[in-house]
Amino acid sequence: DAGVxxxxxxxxxxxxxEVTLRCKPISGHNSLFWYRQTMMRGLELLIxxxxxxxxxxxxxxxxxFSAKMPNASFSTLxxxxxxxxxxxxxxxxSSRQLRTDTQYFxxxxxxxxx
Amino acid sequence: DQQVKQNSPSLSVQEGxxxxxxxxxxxxxxxxxxxxxxYPAEGPTFLISISSIKDKNEDGRFTVFLNKSAxxxxxxxxxxxxxxxxxxxxxASDTGAxxxxxxxKGITLSVRP
Numbered sequence: 378d379a380g381v382x383x384x385x386x387x388x389x390x391x392x393x394x395e396v397t398l399r400c401k402p403i404s405g406h407n408s409l410f411w412y413r414q415t416m417m418r419g420l421e422l423l424i425x426x427x428x429x430x431x432x433x434x435x436x437x438x439x440x441x442f443s444a445k446m447p448n449a450s451f452s453t454l455x456x457x458x459x460x461x462x463x464x465x466x467x468x469x470x471s472s473r474q475l476r477t478d479t480q481y482f483x484x485x486x487x488x489x490x491x
Numbered sequence: 492d493q494q495v496k497q498n499s500p501s502l503s504v505q506e507g508x509x510x511x512x513x514x515x516x517x518x519x520x521x522x523x524x525x526x527x528x529x530y531p532a533e534g535p536t537f538l539i540s541i542s543s544i545k546d547k548n549e550d551g552r553f554t555v556f557l558n559k560s561a562x563x564x565x566x567x568x569x570x571x572x573x574x575x576x577x578x579x580x581x582x583a584s585d586t587g588a589x590x591x592x593x594x595x596k597g598i599t600l601s602v603r604p
Contacts, residue, residue, distance in 0.1 A: 480537070484532065
């Protein structure tokens with residue numbers, strides 16, 4: 378299995394621009410998670426889906442952030458408009474079930490907003 | 492408010508010695524605890540876990556200890572190897588049907604040859 382796939386691996390953009398991060402979970406996994414890693418806050422859960430349905434988006438910092446999962450094999454995290462404080466590494470993870478011990482993480486997207 | 496706390500940002504140990512990574516939590520509803528390991532430019536990978544019904548779980552060189560009364564867990568690595576140098580995240584979840592993992596900020600472990 379290829380594991381969780383994220384694209385792009387690196388993104389540099391200017392403040393005010395729209396940013397879209399993409400994730401392909403492991404085939405057969407029913408749960409998908411978006412995390413953000415920063416030095417100040419560590420690894421934060423932004424939103425997670427189960428069977429393509431958003432379960433908890435309480436970690437999404439602002440309305441500028443949105444996430445979709447149109448099907449079982451694809452999810453996007455969009456920031457519009459982006460701001461310098463959004464600069465971080467964004468991880469996507471998937472697991473077979475919501476209540477399971479192992480989440481498999483993708484390699485992350487390093488976002489830099491200038 | 493950080494529900495999972497890893498108060499030491501870094502740890503340096505000599506190869507062959509024991510590494511002890513600590514983690515504290517505040518939510519008494521947490522009943523499952525995990526450690527993830529992360530190398531630079533990679534995503535975290537699952538290392539070891541423990542249920543609240545146990546106080547110890549061992550997997551090779553890695554052992555996790557849980558002290559529920561103190562709301563404290565620790566990861567022991569014996570013997571430490573240079574390849575263990577990474578960031579280690581402690582995580583916890585509760586019994587809710589829609590439970591999610593809450594992560595600490597991570598500890599950077601450096602194992603000196």
